[in-house]
Amino acid sequence: MPASVHTPSSSAATPSASGRTTSRGRAGLGLIVAVLLVAFNLRLAITSLGALLDHLGSIGVSATTQGVLTSVPVLCFAAVGATAMVVTRRLGVDRGLLAALGLIALGLVLRVLDGTPALLAGTAVACAGIALGNVLIPAIVKEHFADKIGTMTGAYSAVLSLGSAVGAATTVPIADAAGSWRVGLGVWAFAAVAAALAWAPYARKRDPERADVRGASLWRNPIAWAVTLLFATQSLNAYVMMSWLPSLFADAGFSDAKAGLLLATSITIGIPFYFIAPMIAVRVRSQGHLVLGLTAITMLGWIGLWASPVDGAWLWAALLGAGGAVFPVALSMFAMRTSTTADTASLSTMAQSVGYLIAAAGPFLIGILHDATNSWAIPCALLIGLGLVQIAVGYVAGRPVKIVAR
Numbered sequence: 363m364p365a366s367v368h369t370p371s372s373s374a375a376t377p378s379a380s381g382r383t384t385s386r387g388r389a390g391l392g393l394i395v396a397v398l399l400v401a402f403n404l405r406l407a408i409t410s411l412g413a414l415l416d417h418l419g420s421i422g423v424s425a426t427t428q429g430v431l432t433s434v435p436v437l438c439f440a441a442v443g444a445t446a447m448v449v450t451r452r453l454g455v456d457r458g459l460l461a462a463l464g465l466i467a468l469g470l471v472l473r474v475l476d477g478t479p480a481l482l483a484g485t486a487v488a489c490a491g492i493a494l495g496n497v498l499i500p501a502i503v504k505e506h507f508a509d510k511i512g513t514m515t516g517a518y519s520a521v522l523s524l525g526s527a528v529g530a531a532t533t534v535p536i537a538d539a540a541g542s543w544r545v546g547l548g549v550w551a552f553a554a555v556a557a558a559l560a561w562a563p564y565a566r567k568r569d570p571e572r573a574d575v576r577g578a579s580l581w582r583n584p585i586a587w588a589v590t591l592l593f594a595t596q597s598l599n600a601y602v603m604m605s606w607l608p609s610l611f612a613d614a615g616f617s618d619a620k621a622g623l624l625l626a627t628s629i630t631i632g633i634p635f636y637f638i639a640p641m642i643a644v645r646v647r648s649q650g651h652l653v654l655g656l657t658a659i660t661m662l663g664w665i666g667l668w669a670s671p672v673d674g675a676w677l678w679a680a681l682l683g684a685g686g687a688v689f690p691v692a693l694s695m696f697a698m699r700t701s702t703t704a705d706t707a708s709l710s711t712m713a714q715s716v717g718y719l720i721a722a723a724g725p726f727l728i729g730i731l732h733d734a735t736n737s738w739a740i741p742c743a744l745l746i747g748l749g750l751v752q753i754a755v756g757y758v759a760g761r762p763v764k765i766v767a768r
Contacts, residue, residue: 393506396564397499399557400459401518402525403466404495405604406550407488408435409529409629412605413622414543416612417534418481425733427478432605432725434482435489436597440719442493443711449494455505459498460558460565465491467554474544491554497714500696501707511697512644519690520637523629525553526604531626534619580705580712585765588758589695589709592653593717595752596688598724599660599745603628603682605725610738614671624679632683639687640694649695653688653756660685661749668742688752692759699765709765 415428449458466488473484499518507514529550537546580586607628611621639656643649663681666674696713700706728741 392560393564396557396560397502397506397514397518398521399560400463400495400499401521402528403463403550403554403557404492404499404522405526406529406553407466407470407485407492408601409526409604409625410533410547410550411485413530413533413608413618413625414537414546415605416609416618416621417537417543423478423481425729427482429726429729430482431485432601432729433722434485435492436601436718436722436725438486438489439493439496439597440715440717440722442490443497443718444715446494446497446711446714455498455501456561456565459495459502460561462491462494462498463554463558463561465494467491467551467558470548470551470554474548493714493718497710500693500710504697504706512641512694515640515690515694516637519640519693520633523633523636523686527626527629527633530604530608530622530629534622538619580708580765583765585699585759585761585763586709586712588755589692589699590713590716591720591755592688592695592752592759593692593713594720595748595755596686596692597717597721599748599752600686600689601721602724602728602741602745603686606728606732606741607679607682609732610667610671611675613738614675616675624675627676628679628683629686630683631680632686635684635687636690640690643691643694644698647762648757649691649698649760650757651760652691653760654753656685656688656691657749657752657756658685660688661746664742664745664749668739668746671738688756695759699759699763701764701766705765 411431415431418428446458449461453461469484469486469488469491471484472487473481475484500515503511503514503518533546536549537543540546604625607625608618608621611624612618616624635656639652643652646652659681663678663685666678666681671678692713696706696710700709728744731741731744732738
């Protein structure tokens with residue numbers, strides 16, 4: 363049988379058509395707060411580490427280890443994303459999310475213990491928890507907010523971005539005030555514990571029906587691959603920015619604290635765009651033009667950093683933040699391009715596992731190019747070229763069709 367059948371889709375019907383629309387009950391304020399607290403923790407471990415990379419180098423963490431640390435998140439996202447459905451079938455979506463928060467908290471504590479191995483291992487454990495949360499949060503939103511998928515996707519994407527900004531802006535000041543980089547990194551374990559406590563009342567039992575999700579194969583489907591590549595390009599760009607943007611600004615002459623603040627500003631400016639972009643995406647027939655506009659903004663940011671990193675620093679940071687809203691647009695496509703829960707889960711798993719695997723090479727490659735040339739020119743040029751690829755796959759992924767896997 364064919365791998366897929368493509369049929370025209372109505373954007374207005376997309377969210378509700380993407381899977382089951384039943385919910386176990388009315389979503390109350392407590393549930394909304396719990397979901398948003400979880401989202402707040404899904405990038406903190408990464409941006410807090412990125413803000414301190416230069417400082418870690420000054421205390422003996424090698425450039426190679428720093429490069430590995432920048433690639434650990436996306437490698438974990440790829441590996442754990444590919445196995446997330448196994449966890450879901452065993453624990454259920456709600457209990458699986460609680461387990462994810464436990465891994466985040468454990469990893470954040472582990473990585474501030476003595477030695478580079480602990481730093482690497484703790485980062486891997488925390489990122490494994492984040493990877494599991496990445497896959498499960500869309501399912502949680504679909505289950506409890508079936509009639510408001512666009513709004514909740516925008517909301518949790520915006521809060522996720524807020525968490526990124528807080529980690530980037532405050533980690534260095536906290537470390538400086540405490541006189542210890544370990545405090546600057548370890549303090550975020552409390553945020554993960556708080557989210558776990560808020561989520562615990564909604565994870566009391568396993569729901570076998572929701573846990574038993576078996577996605578179908580999409581590996582021969584061109585639209586599925588376009589969505590996957592779109593997710594990959596935006597992820598690569600985002601993790602390069604979170605990992606290396608502070609270093610780029612530091613090399614331009616800014617202090618570590620100011621460089622972290624610039625990254626935080628970039629992420630913060632992106633928050634309203636993260637909230638609005640998926641709501642626009644579900645209302646337009648094709649998302650290609652939306653991807654084009656957001657990607658062009660990102661490309662302008664990298665061009666500015668290449669040409670004048672000091673004079674226009676705040677503007678370039680703002681452009682990168684706004685253009686990053688391709689991320690929630692890609693997330694929304696998981697539902698818009700599919701008709702059933704199984705197909706949505708299958709596309710989400712494929713896009714996140716393969717996409718993050720491709721993206722994992724980005725931070726490491728950028729680090730190598732920077733070290734080899736002692737310049738940010740070639741890395742910036744590479745990221746500008748990546749934008750052209752993103753626009754091309756965005757037009758294919760944004761076509762108003764449905765994927766039916768077999």
